[in-house]
Amino acid sequence: MAQQCSATAKSTGQQCARQAIAGGTVCRVHGGATQRARAAAARRVAEQQALAAVTTLGLPRDISPTEALLEEVRWTAGHVQWLRGKVQELEQQPSREVEDSDGELADLGGQHSLVWGVTREKTGGDDRGTTQEAAPSIWYVLYERERKHLVTVASAALKAGVEERRVRLAESQGALVAGVIRRVLDGMLEQLLAAGMAPGMRDVWQESVVEIVPRELRALAAGGGAP
Known part of the structure; x- marks a missing residue:
């Protein structure tokens, strides 16, 4: 949705009724046409587009605080991995040549899109030409932001004892499963003994x-169990 210009109109003393430039906070009359304002607005638009590419909105659902923390860690780790790929793509891009305000080629001096980019292009008028600025790519900015967020949520999960709870839960579940298996095997042994198996096999059975x-429970926990 278009944003109203935040400047104050001198003629009325009220907020300007004009529409702000895309990505900006003021209209062209109140500074939106300047090179700095247009560059800042372009960066905001790029950031909004990039955020839309990595953010998926969903419906509310019931979830425990512990699971919410773990899920946030997983999603953020996925965002970091995806954004790292975008940054690596920028790093592999070669240096570019663009035309300056006089129409001549200007080498970017070995800079690439990771730290240097076009913020304005105009084909007509006295201020025609291409403007480049030394600024980090929006993909790199988002990458760094998500990395910091990953550290934050991971630290929060550790402080909340999430991993410790998972370990205790796994141990409890393992004990339950082991108890069930032992009772099943004991029942099978009694049935075999009743069917005529030599009593001396009891010791072999128990040792086995x-x-x-x-051994099989450990293999299952490690992901190496048979399907």
Whole structure:
């Protein structure tokens, strides 16, 4: 939605009724036509477009604080990885040549889009030409912002004891599963003994259970269990 110019009109003493330039806070009459204002507005527009590319809005849902923290860590880590790819693409771009205000080629001196970019282009009028500025790419800005956010949410998760709770939960679940397996195997042993299996096999059975069950549970926890 278009933003109203934030400047005050001298003729009325009220807020200017004109529309601010895209990405800016003032209209062309109140400074929006200056090179600095247009460059700042262009950066804001680029930032908004980049944010739209990495942000997905969803509907509210029920979630525990612990799971919310873990989910935020996962999403932010994904954002960081995606943005790192965008930054690496910029790093691989070669230096570019552009025309200056006199229409002559101007080498950017080995600079590339990561730290130097075109902020304004005009084809007609006395102020025609291309304007470049030494400023970090919006992708790099977002990358750094998401990295800081990842550190913040990861630290919050650690302070909240999320990982410790997950470990305790896994241990509790493992104990429950091991108990169920042991009871199942004990029941099977009793059935086999009742069916005529030699009583001396009880010791072999128990030794095998003690060795095999923990080994398979550890393999399952490590992701190496059979499907």
